Amino acid sequence: GAVVSQHPSRVICKSGTSVKIECRSLDFQATTMFWYRQFPKQSLMLMATSNEGSKATYEQGVEKDKFLINHASLTLSTLTVTSAHPEDSSFYICSARAGGTYNEQFFGPGTRLTVL
């Protein structure tokens, strides 16, 4: 199957700093990328959907100014957590999809963010 990578896999930062997470589709062009967060012992919650070259669509309750998403190319999307606080500590997972909405999503391995 198609491969999606995330970098970094784990990051620890101080409160108030910004953290950037990269999501790359390695062997296909992703017209759409998705960002999820997962709190301990909970399921994945969709944060936003981004299409290449367009502004991201955020889910209700997700602060667009806090979670900046850029999908500048067909193989790269970035999520920047601005002015991170301890409550932003979570597991962030991206997924990528080529073509139409009926196509399969391929998931990255996730990034563990810990804000001290």
Added chain:
Amino acid sequence: KQEVTQIPAALSVPEGENLVLNCSFTDSAIYNLQWFRQDPGKGLTSLLLIQSSQREQTSGRLNASLDKSSGRSTLYIAASQPGDSATYLCNTNAGKSTFGDGTTLTVKP
């Protein structure tokens, strides 16, 4: 708004047992449904993808069925092994992706 429910939330079985995990969803207008496993602290491993026009998919000891009209899917695991211990997540794709809360499976040796 799509709601995905997985029952049971947790399941513990002895090795070798066959078992069924259930997933129900409220909006039947889905493009596909996917089953994943997630090991503690890890990402998702895709198990089976069923397109909306399909009734089931099989891979090794796993079989997933889909009944769109009733809003149900099941994941059948045959001859369970301790290595099958993980959380199993059901995901529906209706343009937007919705996950269930998962079933945590423990297979005891």
